[in-house]
Amino acid sequence: MWPVSRSAVVAVADSPWRRCTGGVTAAKGFQAGGISAGLKVSGRPDLAVVVAPEQAVCAGCFTTSCVRAACVDLCSERLQQTAGHARAVLINSGQANACTGDRGLVDSLRITRVLADQLGCSEELVLICSTGVIGVPIPMPNLLAGMQPLLADFTEDGGDRAAAAILTTDLVDKQIALEAQLGDRTVRIGGMAKGSGMIHPDMATMLAFLTCDAAVEPALWQSMVRRAVSRSFNAITVDGDTSTNDTVLAFAAGEPLAEPDHAQLELGLTQAMQELACAIARDGEGATCLIEVRVEGAVDEASALQIARTICGSSLVKTAVHGRDPNWGRIVAAAGRSGVRFNPEDVALWIGEHQLMASGQPLPFDRQAASDVLRGKDVLIRLKLMEGSAEARAWGCDLSDQYVRINADYTT
Amino acid sequence: MWPVSRSAVVAVADSPWRRCTGGVTAAKGFQAGGISAGLKVSGRPDLAVVVAPEQAVCAGCFTTSCVRAACVDLCSERLQQTAGHARAVLINSGQANACTGDRGLVDSLRITRVLADQLGCSEELVLICSTGVIGVPIPMPNLLAGMQPLLADFTEDGGDRAAAAILTTDLVDKQIALEAQLGDRTVRIGGMAKGSGMIHPDMATMLAFLTCDAAVEPALWQSMVRRAVSRSFNAITVDGDTSTNDTVLAFAAGEPLAEPDHAQLELGLTQAMQELACAIARDGEGATCLIEVRVEGAVDEASALQIARTICGSSLVKTAVHGRDPNWGRIVAAAGRSGVRFNPEDVALWIGEHQLMASGQPLPFDRQAASDVLRGKDVLIRLKLMEGSAEARAWGCDLSDQYVRINADYTT
Numbered sequence: 075m076w077p078v079s080r081s082a083v084v085a086v087a088d089s090p091w092r093r094c095t096g097g098v099t100a101a102k103g104f105q106a107g108g109i110s111a112g113l114k115v116s117g118r119p120d121l122a123v124v125v126a127p128e129q130a131v132c133a134g135c136f137t138t139s140c141v142r143a144a145c146v147d148l149c150s151e152r153l154q155q156t157a158g159h160a161r162a163v164l165i166n167s168g169q170a171n172a173c174t175g176d177r178g179l180v181d182s183l184r185i186t187r188v189l190a191d192q193l194g195c196s197e198e199l200v201l202i203c204s205t206g207v208i209g210v211p212i213p214m215p216n217l218l219a220g221m222q223p224l225l226a227d228f229t230e231d232g233g234d235r236a237a238a239a240i241l242t243t244d245l246v247d248k249q250i251a252l253e254a255q256l257g258d259r260t261v262r263i264g265g266m267a268k269g270s271g272m273i274h275p276d277m278a279t280m281l282a283f284l285t286c287d288a289a290v291e292p293a294l295w296q297s298m299v300r301r302a303v304s305r306s307f308n309a310i311t312v313d314g315d316t317s318t319n320d321t322v323l324a325f326a327a328g329e330p331l332a333e334p335d336h337a338q339l340e341l342g343l344t345q346a347m348q349e350l351a352c353a354i355a356r357d358g359e360g361a362t363c364l365i366e367v368r369v370e371g372a373v374d375e376a377s378a379l380q381i382a383r384t385i386c387g388s389s390l391v392k393t394a395v396h397g398r399d400p401n402w403g404r405i406v407a408a409a410g411r412s413g414v415r416f417n418p419e420d421v422a423l424w425i426g427e428h429q430l431m432a433s434g435q436p437l438p439f440d441r442q443a444a445s446d447v448l449r450g451k452d453v454l455i456r457l458k459l460m461e462g463s464a465e466a467r468a469w470g471c472d473l474s475d476q477y478v479r480i481n482a483d484y485t486t
Numbered sequence: 487m488w489p490v491s492r493s494a495v496v497a498v499a500d501s502p503w504r505r506c507t508g509g510v511t512a513a514k515g516f517q518a519g520g521i522s523a524g525l526k527v528s529g530r531p532d533l534a535v536v537v538a539p540e541q542a543v544c545a546g547c548f549t550t551s552c553v554r555a556a557c558v559d560l561c562s563e564r565l566q567q568t569a570g571h572a573r574a575v576l577i578n579s580g581q582a583n584a585c586t587g588d589r590g591l592v593d594s595l596r597i598t599r600v601l602a603d604q605l606g607c608s609e610e611l612v613l614i615c616s617t618g619v620i621g622v623p624i625p626m627p628n629l630l631a632g633m634q635p636l637l638a639d640f641t642e643d644g645g646d647r648a649a650a651a652i653l654t655t656d657l658v659d660k661q662i663a664l665e666a667q668l669g670d671r672t673v674r675i676g677g678m679a680k681g682s683g684m685i686h687p688d689m690a691t692m693l694a695f696l697t698c699d700a701a702v703e704p705a706l707w708q709s710m711v712r713r714a715v716s717r718s719f720n721a722i723t724v725d726g727d728t729s730t731n732d733t734v735l736a737f738a739a740g741e742p743l744a745e746p747d748h749a750q751l752e753l754g755l756t757q758a759m760q761e762l763a764c765a766i767a768r769d770g771e772g773a774t775c776l777i778e779v780r781v782e783g784a785v786d787e788a789s790a791l792q793i794a795r796t797i798c799g800s801s802l803v804k805t806a807v808h809g810r811d812p813n814w815g816r817i818v819a820a821a822g823r824s825g826v827r828f829n830p831e832d833v834a835l836w837i838g839e840h841q842l843m844a845s846g847q848p849l850p851f852d853r854q855a856a857s858d859v860l861r862g863k864d865v866l867i868r869l870k871l872m873e874g875s876a877e878a879r880a881w882g883c884d885l886s887d888q889y890v891r892i893n894a895d896y897t898t
Contacts, residue, residue, distance in 0.1 A: 141822025141830045173815055173830075175847035208815025209848045318819050389801070390893055397894025403585055403620025407730050410553025418553045418585075435587035436621045474894075475887040481802055482809025482886075 090254040091263075091342040097233030097249030100264030101285035103127040103327055107228030108239030111220025113168035113206075113213060119239035121220045122165040123228050124283055125193065130327035131292045132160035132201075133299040135307075137320035143171050144178035145202045146319060148186070152198045158292030161199035163323055164189050165240045165281060166212060167268070171204040172318035174211045181212050188218065192225045203281050203321050205268060206242055237266040240281055243480065244270045248353040250346045256335040261288045263342050267350040270357045280317065282307060282350055284324035288331040288339060298340045299324045306347035309379060309468040310355045311387040322347075355469040356451075360477030364452050365395055365470045369409075371459035377414045378466035384412035385455065386470030395453055396472035400444035402430040409457055420460035425453070502666040503675075503754040509645030509661030512676030513697035515539040515739055519640030520651030523632025525580035525618075525625055531651035533632045534577040535640050536695055537605065542739035543704045544572035544613075545711040547719075549732035555583050556590035557614045558731060560598070564610050570704030573611035575735055576601050577652045577693060578624060579680070583616040584730035586623045593624050600630065604637045615693050615733050617680060618654055649678040652693055655892065656682045660765040662758045668747040673700045675754050679762040682769045692729065694719060694762055696736035700743040700751060710752045711736045718759035721791060721880040722767045723799040734759075767881040768863075772889030776864050777807055777882045781821075783871035789826045790878035796824035797867065798882030807865055808884035812856035814842040821869055832872035838865070 099106045105125045113120040126132070134153050136146050153160065164185060171178045186200040193200070204212065237247040248267040253260055269280030290298070303322055324343070331339060356364040367385045372378035385391055388408035394401040402423055410418065423431040426447030428439050447453065453472075511518050517537045525532040538544070546565050548558050565572065576597060583590045598612040605612070616624065649659040660679040665672055681692030702710070715734055736755070743751055768776040779797045784790035797803055800820035806813040814835055822830065835843040838859030842851050859865065865884075 137823075139819065139822035140827050141818050141833075170815075173818055173843070173846065173848060175845075208813075208819060318815075318822060389889075393890050393893035396890065399894065401620075403582075403730075406553050406585060407551065407620060410551035410730060411549075415552050421553075431585070433587075434585065436585060473890055475890045477801075478805050478808065478885055478887045478890060481805035482811065 089341055089345065090256070090338055091252040091345055092254065094251045094253040094262065096251040096264055097237050098124055098264045098266040098283050098285055099230055099233035100251030101262045101287040103287055104264065104285040104325070105228045105230050106232040106236035107224055108232065108235035108237070109220055109224050111224070112216040113166055119235070120167045121217065121224055122236040122239035123162060123189070123224055124236060124285070125162045125228055126160065126285070126325045127327040128161065130160060130325045131158055131290060131295050132323060132325050133158060133292070133296040135300060135303045135322040137317055139318055141172070141318050143204055143319045144174070145171060145182045145204050146321060148179070148182050149201045149203070149321060149323070152201060155198045158296060159199060160201050160325065161195045162189060162193055163201040163203060163283065165203045165205070166217060167240050167242050168206040169204060169210045169212045170206045170208045170319050171212050173209040177211055181214055184214070185217060188221050189225070192221070201323065203319070203323070205240065205281055205319055208318060233264065233266065240266065240268040242268065243359060244268055245357055248350050248357070250349045252342050252346050254338060254342055256338055257332055259329070261286070261331065261339065261342070263346045265346050265350055267354055269354045270359050280307060280320050280354060282322045282347070284322070284343065284346060286324070286326040286339070286343070287328040288326060289328050290326045290331060290336070290339065294336065295324070295326050298343055302340065302344040302347045305344055306351040309383065309466070310351045311383060311468070311470045352469050355471050358471035359480045360474040361471030362396065362474060363450065363472050365472065366452065366454050367468050368454070368456045368465065369459070370456070370465040371461055372414070372464045372466070373462040374464045375466050378464050379468060380414050381409050381412045381457065382466050382468035384408050385457070386468045389473055392470065392473035395448055396474050398445045398448040400425050400430065400441060400448060402436065405455060405457065406431065416459045416461050422458040424456040501753055501757065502668070502750055503664040503757055504666065506663045506665040506674065508663040508676055509649050510536055510676045510678040510695050510697050511642055511645035512663030513674045513699040515699055516676065516697045516737065517640045517642050518644040518648035519636055520644065520647035521632055521636050523636070524628040525578055531647070532579045533629065533636055534648040534651035535574060535601070535636055536648060536697070537574045537640055538572065538697070538737045539739040540573065542572060542737045543570055543702060543707050544735060544737050545570060545704070545708040547712060547715045547734045549729055551730055553584070553730050555616055555731045556586070557583060557594045557616050558733060560591070560594050561613045561615070561733060561735070564613060567610045570708060571611060572613050572737065573607045574601060574605055575613040575615060575695065577615045578629060579652050579654050580618040581616060581622045581624045582618045582620045582731050583624050585621040589623055593626055596626070597629060600633050601637070604633070613735065615731065615735070617652065617693055617731055620730060645676065645678065652678065652680040654680065655771060656680055657769055660762050660769070662761045664754050664758050666750060666754055668750055669744055671741070673698070673743070673751065673754070675758045677758050677762050679766055681766045682771050692719060692732050692766060694734045694759070696734070696755065696758060698736070698738040698751070698755070699740040700738060701740050702738045702743060702748070702751065706748065707736070707738050710755055714752065714756040714759045717756055718763040721795065721878070722763045723795060723880070723882045764881050767883050770883035771892045772886040773883030774808065774886060775862065775884055777884065778864065778866050778879060780866070780868045780877065780879050781871070782868070782877040783873055784826070784876045784878070785874040786876045787878050790876050791880060792826050793821050793824045793869065794878050794880035796820050797869070798880045801885055804882065804885035807860050808886050810857045810860040812837050812842065812853060812860065814848065817867060817869065818843065828871045828873050834870040836868040
C-alpha cells in the first residue's frame with residue numbers, strides 16, 4: 075500500500091525547515107513594497123519592488139524561449155556583468171513589454187536608472203521584470219509617476235504589498251516563508267510568485283522572487299537555484315505554453331553559512347520553490363484542483379520528470395480529471411508518448427490509493443471511489459516503472475471550460 | 487501582399503490531380519464494406535474491411551508511442567514478414583484493444599485468422615486496426631458474429647460504408663478520391679480516415695487507409711508514404727495527445743507505373759493525405775474552424791514544421807482563435823518556445839491578409855477586420871522568418887469549451 079500524504083504538496087521527512095510568517099521579506103534585511111500606479115485598467119496594485127541588503131548575491135533563471143522581453147535580456151546581462159550580484163528588482167504587472175521593439179529596452183533602462191538613482195547604487199545592480207499582455211508597451215508616465223510613492227514606502231514587512239502587486243490573472247497571491255535552525259543560527263527563506271496561465275516546464279508567464287538571509291558564494295548559489303528550479307518551477311504545467319518573460323530571481327545576503335549546512339539550505343530552497351510552484355499550478359486558469367504526478371522506477375531523474383510532465387500536460391488527462399473520470403488509459407497513453415522508452419508490461423498505476431493497473435494490465439477497481447478521489451483539491455497520480463530506481467514529481471491542474479473562457483476573452 | 491487561397495486546404499498549382507467521386511474504393515480493384523456488429527453501444531456501424539487485389543503492396547506508418555495496442559505490433563510485424571505486401575485490413579471501432587494485456591494479441595490473431603480463411607490467403611497478409619476506448623477488450627462474440635455479414639457484402643463501391651464504420655467521436659466521415667492522367671493512363675488514389683481527438687504530430691487516434699491502382703515497388707512505395715505522412719498526418723494537431731493505435735496503411739496494386747511518373751504519384755498521395763488530415767483537424771473535438779499555419783524563411787523544412795506545429799498546438803493560440811481574438815503575441819510566443827532558434831527581430835506575421843508584425847514589432851492593424859478573419863471556417867496564420875528559404879505547413883483547430891465537455895465526460 076502506498077503511503078498517501080495529506081496534501082499533494084511536498085512533505086519532506088526530517089527536514090529542519092518549518093513554515094514561518096511573512097513572504098519575500100521574511101528573510102532578514104530584505105525590504106519590499108507595492109502600489110497601484112495605474113498600469114492596470116482595473117486600478118489594482120501593479121508596481122512592486124524588492125530591495126536586498128548591499129552585497130547581496132543574486133541568481134537568475136530565465137525563459138528558454140528565443141522570443142524574450144527586453145527586461146529578461148537586461149536581467150541576464152546584468153547578472154553576468156556583476157558576477158551574480160544585485161541590489162533590487164522592480165516588477166510591473168499589466169504589460170509584459172515583450173515584442174515592443176527597441177522601445178522595450180529603452181523603457182526598461184530608464185526605469186532601472188530611476189531606481190538605481192534612488193538607491194544610490196550602480197545601474198547594473200538593478201533588475202526589472204514585467205508581466206502582462208505581450209506587445210503592449212508600459213505606460214511610462216504612469217510608471218514613472220508611481221516610482222516616488224513606491225520608493226517612499228518599501229519596508230521590512232512589505233512582502234504582502236509586493237506579492238499583491240505582481241499578480242495578473244492570478245486569483246490569489248502566492249507567498250512562502252520557511253525557517254530552520256542551521257548550526258547555532260536561524261536562517262529564513264522568503265518568497266513570492268505570480269502566474270496562472272502560459273505555465274509549462276522550462277518556466278512560464280511566471281515570476282518568482284526568493285530571498286535568503288544567509289550568504290552563499292555566487293557560483294554555488296547559482297547551482298543550488300538551478301537544481302531547485304528544475305525540481306519546482308520547471309516541474310509544473312498549466313497549459314503547455316512557455317512565456318516570453320519567465321524569470322526566477324533568488325537573492326542571498328547575510329552572514330556566510332558554514333559549508334556543512336549548504337545541503338540543508340538547498341533543501342529549504344527547493345521546498346520553498348515547490349510550495350510556490352504548487353501554488354501556481356493550483357491557481358491555474360480555470361483550475362479546480364492540483365494534480366501531482368509521481369513517476370518511480372525510471373532510469374534517471376530526467377526521464378522520470380519527462381514522463382511526469384507529459385502526463386501533467388496532457389489535455390486528455392486534464393479533462394478526464396476535470397470530469398472526475400478515472401480514465402487510466404489516457405494516463406498510460408501520455409506516458410507512452412513522452413519520448414522516454416519503457417516496457418509497458420511493467421507499468422503499475424495508482425490514483426490516490428486505488429491501484430488501477432499492475433504489470434501493464436487494468437485491474438478491477440471501484441470506479442466510484444476512484445472518481446471520488448478526483449473530487450479532492452489534491453489529486454495524486456502515481457506511475458511505477460521497472461526500469462531503474464529514479465523518481466520525480468510534476469504538478470499541474472485540470473482543464474476546465476473556464477480555462478477556455480478566460481483565454482478566449484483575454485484581450486478583447 | 488500575400489496571395490490567399492480560397493481555402494486553407496492545399497491547392498497545388500500545376501498538379502495533374504483532380505477530385506473524383508468515391509473514397510477508399512475509388513482505386514480500381516479495391517473493395518470495402520462496413521456493418522454494425524454491436525461493438526458500439528450506440529448501434530452505429532463499427533466493423534469495416536478493405537480488400538486489395540492479390541499481390542498488393544502495402545506501406546504502414548505507426549504511432550511513435552511505446553504504449554501500443556497489440557494490433558499495431560501485429561501490423562508492423564506482418565508488413566516486415568511479407569516485405570511490404572498485404573491483402574486486407576479489418577477495422578473495428580468502439581474499443582482500442584490497447585492495454586488489454588495478452589488478450590489483446592490473442593483476439594487480434596483470432597480475428598485476422600477468420601478473415602484470412604474467408605479470403606483464402608495466408609494470415610500474414612491480413613492486418614487489423616482498432617480504435618475506441620483504451621483498456622477495454624473487443625466484445626469477441628459480437629465481432630465474430632459480424633464477420634459473416636461483413637464478408638458477404640464487401641464491394642467495389644463499398645467505400646462509404648467502410649468510411650462510416652471506422653468513426654468514433656467523429657462528427658463526419660472523411661473520404662478522398664483523386665485521379666490524374668499519368669502518361670497514357672488514368673491513375674486513381676482513394677482514401678478514408680477517422681480521428682477527432684488525441685490528435686497530434688507523429689500520428690494520433692487516427693486511422694487512415696489509402697489505395698492506389700498503380701503498382702509501385704515496396705521500398706519506393708514505403709518512402710513515398712513516409713514523406714507524404716510527414717507532410718500531412720504528422721503536421722496536424724488537435725490536442726497534443728498521441729494515441730496508442732495510430733496507423734496509416736497505404737495499398738498500391740495494378741499495372742506498374744513508369745518511373746518518370748513517380749514524382750507525380752507522390753504529389754497525388756501527399757495531396758490525398760493532406761485533404762484527409764485537414765478533414766480530421768476540421769472535425770477536431772469541439773472545433774469550430776480549421777487553422778492552417780504556414781512558416782516560411784526557415785533554415786530547413788523540419789525547423790519550419792516544428793514551429794508551425796508548435797503554434798498549431800498552443801492552447802493559448804487555440805483559445806485566442808476560438809475567442810476570435812487576433813492575439814498575435816501568443817503566436818510569436820509559441821514560435822519562440824518551439825525549440826527552433828531564430829532572430830525575433832526578423833519576424834513578420836499575418837492573420838489572413840492582415841499583416842500584424844514586421845521586423846519583430848507590432849504594426850497598427852484593424853482589430854475588427856482581423857477578428858472577422860478568425861470567424862471564418864478556415865483561419866490562415868503565416869509567420870515569416872529570415873533564416874533561410876524552407877517552408878512548411880501545419881493544421882489544427884480552435885480549442886473550445888465544447889472540447890473540454892466532450893473529454894471530461896467521455897467514459898463516465
